[in-house]
Amino acid sequence: MKKIEAIIKPFKLDDVKEALNEIGIQGMTISEVKGYGRQKGHKEIYRGAEYVVDFIPKVKIEIIVEASRADEVVSKIQDAANTGKIGDGKIFVFPVEQAIRVRTGEKGKDAI
Amino acid sequence: MKVFGFMIAVLCLFFPCSSAFAADVLNTGDTAWMIVATALVMVMTPAGLALFYGGMSRYKNLLNTYAMTFVAYCLGSVIWMMWGYTLAFGPDQAGLVGGLENLFLRGIGVNSISGTIPTYVFVVFQMTFAGITVALVLGSVVDRMKFSSWIVFTVLWLTVVYSPVCHWVWGGGWMSKMGALDFAGGTVVHINAGVAGLVLALVIGKRVGYGKEAMFPSSISLTALGAALLWFGWFGFNAGSELAADGVAASAFLVTNTSAAMGALAWMFAEWFVNKKPTVLGIASGVVAGLVAITPAAGFVGMSASLVIGLVAGVLGFYSVAVIKQKLGYDDSLDAFGVHGMCGVWGALATGVFANPAITQGAKGLIFGNPKQLWIQVMSIVGTAAYTAIATFILIHITRFITGGLRVDEENEILGLDNTIHGERAFEID
Numbered sequence: 155m156k157k158i159e160a161i162i163k164p165f166k167l168d169d170v171k172e173a174l175n176e177i178g179i180q181g182m183t184i185s186e187v188k189g190y191g192r193q194k195g196h197k198e199i200y201r202g203a204e205y206v207v208d209f210i211p212k213v214k215i216e217i218i219v220e221a222s223r224a225d226e227v228v229s230k231i232q233d234a235a236n237t238g239k240i241g242d243g244k245i246f247v248f249p250v251e252q253a254i255r256v257r258t259g260e261k262g263k264d265a266i
Numbered sequence: 267m268k269v270f271g272f273m274i275a276v277l278c279l280f281f282p283c284s285s286a287f288a289a290d291v292l293n294t295g296d297t298a299w300m301i302v303a304t305a306l307v308m309v310m311t312p313a314g315l316a317l318f319y320g321g322m323s324r325y326k327n328l329l330n331t332y333a334m335t336f337v338a339y340c341l342g343s344v345i346w347m348m349w350g351y352t353l354a355f356g357p358d359q360a361g362l363v364g365g366l367e368n369l370f371l372r373g374i375g376v377n378s379i380s381g382t383i384p385t386y387v388f389v390v391f392q393m394t395f396a397g398i399t400v401a402l403v404l405g406s407v408v409d410r411m412k413f414s415s416w417i418v419f420t421v422l423w424l425t426v427v428y429s430p431v432c433h434w435v436w437g438g439g440w441m442s443k444m445g446a447l448d449f450a451g452g453t454v455v456h457i458n459a460g461v462a463g464l465v466l467a468l469v470i471g472k473r474v475g476y477g478k479e480a481m482f483p484s485s486i487s488l489t490a491l492g493a494a495l496l497w498f499g500w501f502g503f504n505a506g507s508e509l510a511a512d513g514v515a516a517s518a519f520l521v522t523n524t525s526a527a528m529g530a531l532a533w534m535f536a537e538w539f540v541n542k543k544p545t546v547l548g549i550a551s552g553v554v555a556g557l558v559a560i561t562p563a564a565g566f567v568g569m570s571a572s573l574v575i576g577l578v579a580g581v582l583g584f585y586s587v588a589v590i591k592q593k594l595g596y597d598d599s600l601d602a603f604g605v606h607g608m609c610g611v612w613g614a615l616a617t618g619v620f621a622n623p624a625i626t627q628g629a630k631g632l633i634f635g636n637p638k639q640l641w642i643q644v645m646s647i648v649g650t651a652a653y654t655a656i657a658t659f660i661l662i663h664i665t666r667f668i669t670g671g672l673r674v675d676e677e678n679e680i681l682g683l684d685n686t687i688h689g690e691r692a693f694e695i696d
Contacts, residue, residue: 198482199541199543199545200482200483200545200547201547201548201551201587201588201601202587202588202589202591202592203481203592205480205481205482207480
């Protein structure tokens with residue numbers, strides 16, 4: 155099994171979710187995160203006090219899939235989340251040691 | 267304000283001319299208006315100012331700012347009735363302070379009348395001014411002051427600074443004798459609070475991380491709402507200072523709104539020009555700047571003058587806060603000095619320039635052929651600022667002694683005062 159972690163622009167979440175549903179991926183976990191890479195922050199000025207806000211809001215999606223599907227899923231996410239502009243995000247793939255379904259105790263492939 | 271009428275009424279307590287004034291007659295129109303005006307001014311502190319300041323505080327201190335504002339108003343409410351009123355409006359002692367004849371409101375009863383309204387209404391109206399003046403001071407020292415120190419300081423400051431200065435200008439003291447014009451509190455409220463705030467900010471010191479760390483306002487929406495409530499309440503503050511429902515009150519009402527609006531526009535355009543973005547914080551701040559500046563002038567100046575007063579206030583406020591404060595590097599956190607102090611000075615001077623005797627008889631400014639008034643205004647500004655600065659400096663050190671320090675521990679300051687002083691969170695957001 156593999157874990158796919160995708161950091162994307164928040165407004166792209168729905169597109170990614172739809173795209174994954176199309177290929178039969180029905181579950182995911184998301185978190186609201188902040189970060190930056192090559193996309194620069196912006197300036198805010200409050201009564202003359204100037205602040206540079208480096209961290210930009212992003213959404214992190216985590217999905218666990220069978221190893222054989224990893225490439226397909228990564229490619230689907232990349233297509234859906236892409237805008238062509240700096241700040242589109244990154245996708246990482248990790249190995250997963252074990253997965254357990256809480257309700258039934260099923261393990262491995264049957265849990266995801 | 268009908269200072270002359272009230273002064274004469276007070277003097278008649280001592281001189282055998284009371285028969286001439288035996289009939290201070292109650293006017294129900296004036297009374298109804300003044301009760302409402304008092305309620306309007308009341309809303310300015312626990313609602314208007316609390317939101318205005320709270321929204322500008324960092325999230326971790328939003329409630330603490332609220333608490334300081336609320337408690338200042340509550341302490342003012344009580345202290346005023348006990349000894350504040352008499353120190354301000356009791357019989358004049360050498361032009362400096364009122365006598366103790368009205369301690370705990372002794373000598374004032376249900377049928378006591380001041381001018382055309384019940385004395386009780388006058389007492390409460392004046393109390394709301396005391397409450398908001400001391401609350402304004404906290405704007406300079408949010409995020410870092412011990413709550414116990416604030417409480418002690420408030421009690422001392424109302425007694426030793428606010429009440430005497432109020433007496434000087436409105437209670438028959440030396441400034442009113444000198445002919446200083448202050449309709450609703452340019453000196454008594456704004457310069458007083460602004461200077462006191464600056465002194466406090468300098469003594470307590472800058473917030474940890476000031477100038478290096480980002481200190482975001484917790485909620486511009488709350489601040490804008492607060493500014494709107496302040497604007498609403500200010501109608502009571504200015505128009506109510508006529509102590510009557512008449513043409514002068516109407517004129518004060520009009521110029522108050524005009525100056526507030528001009529202040530907002532001026533600050534907005536100035537900021538747009540300099541920083542390339544018009545901010546809501548700027549608009550809200552400009553409103554307050556315009557209101558502060560028109561306060562001493564409200565019952566003395568005409569509409570055209572109020573356009574100028576508001577315009578200059580907006581630009582001056584923006585410049586004081588966005589340029590001067592950044593250059594000088596002091597941490598007057600919410601700009602009590604930058605907005606209330608500076609725009610209060612401008613307003614007091616503008617009163618000396620634009621006072622029109624056609625509005626209030628006897629109040630004549632520079633452009634109506636009385637250059638002396640401007641000089642009198644300067645003296646009242648300097649007198650207020652000097653006394654407040656020195657007295658506040660002394661009081662803050664007394665407070666430090668009584669409460670064992672003025673500032674919270676650095677660790678608590680970093681964690682946030684809502685948590686460490688109050689054990690509460692401003693909002694429960696998932």
